[in-house]
Amino acid sequence: KSDLKPIWCPGCGDFGVLQGIYRALAAIGRPPHEIAFVSGIGCSSRIPGYTTAYGFNSVHGRSLPIAQGIKMANPDLLVLAAGGDGDGFSIGGGHLAHMVRRNMDIAYIVMDNQIYGLTKGQLSPTSHKGLTTCTSRHGSLEEPVNPLLYMLAYGAGFVAQAAPTDLAGMATIIEAAIRYPGFAFVNIQSPCVTYGMEEQQIKGLKAMQESLEALGHDSSDRLAAMDLAQHYGRKLHLGVFYRNPEPPPTYGDLVKARQEELSKNALPVENILDLFIKK
């Protein structure tokens, strides 16, 4: 924990997410100087500043490419990325597919409150159809993005959902995402108490929530996970939708292996110089 006091509105769901991250990191036990925490722009993107990890509050929608650069430059760091639904699924949405296909060893936590909170309550990519906001006076005409379905369809190896209504469960899920050897995505329904819709508040979330474990969901079955993910916005399934039982190598592993392979046939430095220096 850093000495900074969060400046979120009293009751904001991001306080709960922060507690979940503290618990997960405490369970993992890596010292702060071995952790890099990258965010974009938005209320939730303040979160790295409330930890003692190396924090990088980047530009809007760009937490993932920056996190990727950090991980490739220093593979020993534990790298987390975080942000909101606008940051992650609108301006930053194009990065998701590439982060998944590269299988970067990064845990990405999205605080999804289905509204733009920092800029005072406009429609976000996950706002439901019909929602009335200051930018949709007569109700939104657009279908929302389904983050769970997108990530499962892209082929992500770890996809989960959590909510501050179940703090212990959320901490366990964040810890599992961090421990997953590859790209891991956690969508957290985090209420915006100032601009968020009624059913997104704690009472509404509790009424919608259902544990995937209690449903007997097999988290190694991607198609079953995609089936359940279609309930996004209507039901709040909490738990791990999908975890690849045989995680493939990460991008970092592949780059390291390629470097080792190429270095076997590399000419010694003195021979390279011979190519250019006439004797």
Ligand code: SF4
């Ligand atoms: Fe949280 Fe909403 Fe306040 Fe932002 S505006 S700090 S998301 S409650």
